[in-house]
Amino acid sequence: MSAANPTLLDLPPLPVDFYLQPTLVAAREILGCILVRRSVEGVIAGRIVEAEAYLLNDPACHASRGQTPRNSVMFGPPGRAYVYFTYGMHWCFNAVTQPEGVAEAVLIRALEPLAGIELMQRRRGVTELRLLTSGPARLTQALGIDGAVNGTRLDSETLAILGPGRAPARIIEAPRVGIRQAADLPWRFYDADSLFISRR
DNA sequence: TGAGTGATTGACT
DNA sequence: GTCAATCACTCAT
Numbered sequence A: 001m002s003a004a005n006p007t008l009l010d011l012p013p014l015p016v017d018f019y020l021q022p023t024l025v026a027a028r029e030i031l032g033c034i035l036v037r038r039s040v041e042g043v044i045a046g047r048i049v050e051a052e053a054y055l056l057n058d059p060a061c062h063a064s065r066g067q068t069p070r071n072s073v074m075f076g077p078p079g080r081a082y083v084y085f086t087y088g089m090h091w092c093f094n095a096v097t098q099p100e101g102v103a104e105a106v107l108i109r110a111l112e113p114l115a116g117i118e119l120m121q122r123r124r125g126v127t128e129l130r131l132l133t134s135g136p137a138r139l140t141q142a143l144g145i146d147g148a149v150n151g152t153r154l155d156s157e158t159l160a161i162l163g164p165g166r167a168p169a170r171i172i173e174a175p176r177v178g179i180r181q182a183a184d185l186p187w188r189f190y191d192a193d194s195l196f197i198s199r200r
Numbered sequence B: 001t002g003a004g005t006g007a008t009t010g011a012c013t
Numbered sequence C: 001g002t003c004a005a006t007c008a009c010t011c012a013t
Helices: A016-020 A023-029 A117-124 A136-143
Strands: A034-039 A042-054 A081-086 A090-097 A104-115 A159-162 A171-174 A188-191
Touching: A016 A023, A016 A090, A023 A042, A023 A090, A023 A104, A034 A104, A034 A136, A042 A117, A042 A136, A090 A136, A104 A117, A104 A136, A104 A188, A117 A136
Parallel strands: none
Antiparallel strands: A034 A042, A034 A159, A042 A104, A042 A188, A081 A090, A090 A104, A171 A188
């Protein structure tokens, strides 16, 4: 992998229609798309290689017990960033799906670094590429994503998901990681050929 | 395998 | 209003 691939960064943001597909479809099809983060420090981009779906009536979904101040972004319009803080030290990044009032989302769990690698290394304090973005909290730290981004449109200048990307040749469906409720549902999707997924 | 960390929430006065 | 359990994780051991 060399420097940033300009053709990939020239892709348009995903249209709102993308986020109106069934969430399980969106979680699968978001693989291969490009997450771009622009800040005063520079541009960072990565190819999405791992995602999980969180659905309505899904006990593991933050919104399953109704709307609260924390999860209210999930109840809003599709194509927004839902960013939440967990375990006292980690931020996680989701893309909101479904029309306003239907609280579903896709958790982005891992990226393959494409651009801004030096900036990511500085933020993460590690140099090994595989450790930069192979985990939901790692990638938010590398991209400088925190609560300030919560609710941002995913076609904005500072934060966007571009596509359609090059779909992975092989996609694996597996149970989601790190949850207790509904832990058996195979709603995690990842690129079988990527070295950058968080867990195999 | 478990320690670290703090916002969030539901169950209580 | 207070309190304690919970939590979609990471890192060092």
